Amino acid sequence: MSLMINKRESKLWLTWEVRNHYLPDFMRVSRVASGYLSSQQVIIEFEIETLSDSAGTSLLQNNHNISKAINEMKKAGAEESELSTQDMNIFPSYRQEYDDNTKSYQSIFEGYKVENKLIFVSKKLDLAGKAIDIAVSSGINKISSVQFVPTQTKIKELKDSVISQAVEDAVKRANLALLPLDHEIKSVKSINIEEDLYGRNQLYSKVQFLYSSPLGGAHGQNDETKLFDNVKKFNVQVNVSFIIGRKQQN
Incomplete structure (x- = not known):
């Protein structure tokens, strides 16, 4: 059985195909x-690093610096709930020195290092600058980040x-x-x-x-x-x- 399509039908069929090609x-x-x-809140991350001959002395010094910073920030208007510490580490610290006799680097024990972080999260945006000043004057070594952010x-x-x-x-x-x-x-x-x-x-x-x-x-x-x-x-x-x-x- 053969199917016969005249020119007019063929033209209509092609027109329909073209139209539907552009209309998926x-x-x-x-x-x-x-x-x-x-912004609705400020987040500041401080890092405190101390080094001493003994681990206990280094830890005491680190705790002293953090406690001083926290107390002074609370006096300036920060709430206790806005301040926290995290990621404390205690480890022996070595420095590399070059030895002219051996022509190589030697590991020299320099004491025990204590690292800690103090986090300040507050909606009191105007306290940000004062918190930084207090931290620096309290012996905190580094300000790793300062962010003004909206709330979630x-x-x-x-x-x-x-x-x-x-x-x-x-x-x-x-x-x-x-x-x-x-x-x-x-x-x-x-x-x-x-x-x-x-x-x-x-x-x-x-x-x-x-x-x-x-x-x-x-x-x-x-x-x-x-x-x-x-x-x-x-x-x-x-x-x-x-x-x-x-x-x-x-």
């Missing part, structure tokens, strides 16, 4: 949305809002594209969310400026460290796949 059963729309947050609750609220905006925008764009094609969205096939687009998320950016203000001199006051924060940007890309089909005639 689903379409994908990508949208990017952004939101901004101000605020971050979640922003994410939900930004994702909702991106999805709504994707739906609008898809409907606009389908309008002249006499097709419409039937349902959502999938939603893929990519946060921190191109690595530009600044929700946890470190402090930007650090300097001492000229409070001394005639006033007889010590210089106080000042910290400046910036707003945090959150980017999200939403990829939405829609099931589409021809509009139903009323």
Whole structure:
């Protein structure tokens, strides 16, 4: 049995094929949305390192420096719940010295080293600079990080809002594209969310400026460290796949 297709039918069939080639059963729309947050808390991580001939002496000195820093910070307005220590280590410390006689490096025992961390987490942003000044004057060796950050609750609220905006925008764009094609969205096939687009998320950016203000001199006051924060940007890309089909005639 043979199937005969005339030129007119063939042309109509090709037109239908071309039309459906550009109208798959689903379409994908990508949208990017952004939101901004101000900081609600400051997180400062201090490191305290002491070295002495004996482990006990080094530990006592380390504890003394931390206790002094904590007490002074509490006097300045910090709460006890905002201060904590972590990651304490005690170990023998050696330094490398070059020996001209042997033409090699020798390990020289220099004592026992104690390392500890003091973490300050507070919603009192104005205490950040004062906490640093107190820590330095108390014998704390290093400030490893200073961060002004939003709270997790605020971050979640922003994410939900930004994702909702991106999805709504994707739906609008898809409907606009389908309008002249006499097709419409039937349902959502999938939603893929990519946060921190191109690595530009600044929700946890470190402090930007650090300097001492000229409070001394005639006033007889010590210089106080000042910290400046910036707003945090959150980017999200939403990829939405829609099931589409021809509009139903009323």
